[in-house]
Amino acid sequence: MNKFDLNKILNFKQRFDIVNQAEKGLKLSIYGYIGGWRNSAESILQKIESADVDEIHVHINSGGGSAFDGIAIGNILKNHKAKIIVHIDGWAASAASIIAMAGDEIIMPSNTMMMIHQASTFEYGNAEVFEKTAKDLRKIDKAVTASYRNRFVGNDDELTELLKDETWLNADEAVALGFADTIADEIEIAELEDEDDEVENFKEGLVAKYAAQIQPNNPQEQVPSNTKRRRFF
DSSP states (O other): OTTSOHHHHHTSOOEEEEEEEETTEEEEEEESOBBTTTBOHHHHHHHHTTOOOSEEEEEEEEOOBOHHHHHHHHHHHHHSSSEEEEEEEEEEETHHHHHHTTOSEEEEETTOEEEEOOOOOOOOSOHHHHHHHHHHHHHHHHHHHHHHHTTOSSOHHHHHHHHHTTEEEEHHHHHHHTSOSEEEOOOOOSSOOOOOOOOOHHHHHHHHHHHTTSOOOOTTSBOOOOOTTOOOO
16 A cells, blocks of 8 residues: 555446446456455455356456455455456556456556555554454454465565565566466556566566566467455455
8 A cells, every 4th residue: 555545546437337248248347446346355245146158358446445344355356157367457556456366367568566465454452452463363364375375486474475565466477476477568547656666576586586487478479377444445
């Protein structure tokens, strides 16, 4: 949360719609804040649990939101019988990147971004309250880490470091680390903020390490691969 103004994320235009894409497929768009009545896990479940389709194309453009809704939505998608094809339309940050990990195939146009990080929250109270919150956050971090582990090409220590660093990934980097499969042609993006020029040494080294182990890819080809005051992001 420290790279973008929280108010921009909270006020991000919410959009959630699911429409027929084809006789045997559905298009599901998740735009804006994850959580609340529009982009909640309950809403997803109600709209796709009875969908008799072979494919669900999930289009994501979101700065994140509730970690628990993100995890639940990801699990709902994984448990659906359809093949899940995720398209990152602009950015998939925080809880939105957790949802993206549910994809059997993840497609990122060359001008899109993904961000992964450890869980965070707001708190008010005494030292005991903060100590309990810290313990809760560490437990949530384990759940968040599990959402990325099956796709990440490296080891657990490397994944933990990426999450600690609040890592921003472009399409090439996401493919190199296993968080995406295919780099598509770029698309127009209205809401994506510019990334700063700060060098992320750990990420750069890790990308170089694992990028060397895969074949150069054509943009059109797939690369193998307890308090009510708190909200966790």
